[in-house]
Amino acid sequence: MKNTQLKKGIILIKVMKEKEALKIILPLAEKNHIKAQYFLGFMYYEGIEVAPNDKKAVKWFTKAAEQGHAEAQFKLGHMYDFGYGVKTDDTEAIKWYIKAAEQGHATAQNNLGYMGSPQNSDKIAR
Secondary structure, three states: OHHHHHHHHHHHHHOOOHHHHHHHHHHHHHOOOHHHHHHHHHHHHHOOOOOOOHHHHHHHHHHHHHOOOHHHHHHHHHHHHHOOOOOOOHHHHHHHHHHHHOOOOHHHHHHHHHHOOHHHOOOOOO
16 A cells, blocks of 8 residues: 555656655655655755655655665765765765665765765775
8 A cells, every 4th residue: 555655646746746745755754654754855955746845855765765766865874974964074974875876876876976975085984
């Protein structure tokens, strides 16, 4: 049932019916549904039917990331990397990029490579 509702919410986002999508996704996220938490974070990050709010995006990305959602882990690393909604923190960025990279997230792997490059050698411990 929850997955069917989430799929409907995602389809509503894709067809630009964001208000209806938010009505579906928010209650699922509040009930600890990992994908709904990620999508709610994404909606706050992008300002889809809600005012853009990086702090709320971090909140929802964190909930999904802590449950192992690779894209949420990547997004959370990105938020810490660039200081969106949180203070810039290379250690936290690397931590979340590593978690996502270990699940095969290519952009997280790329970002780790960049952060570990010689010009950024102080950012990542070897």
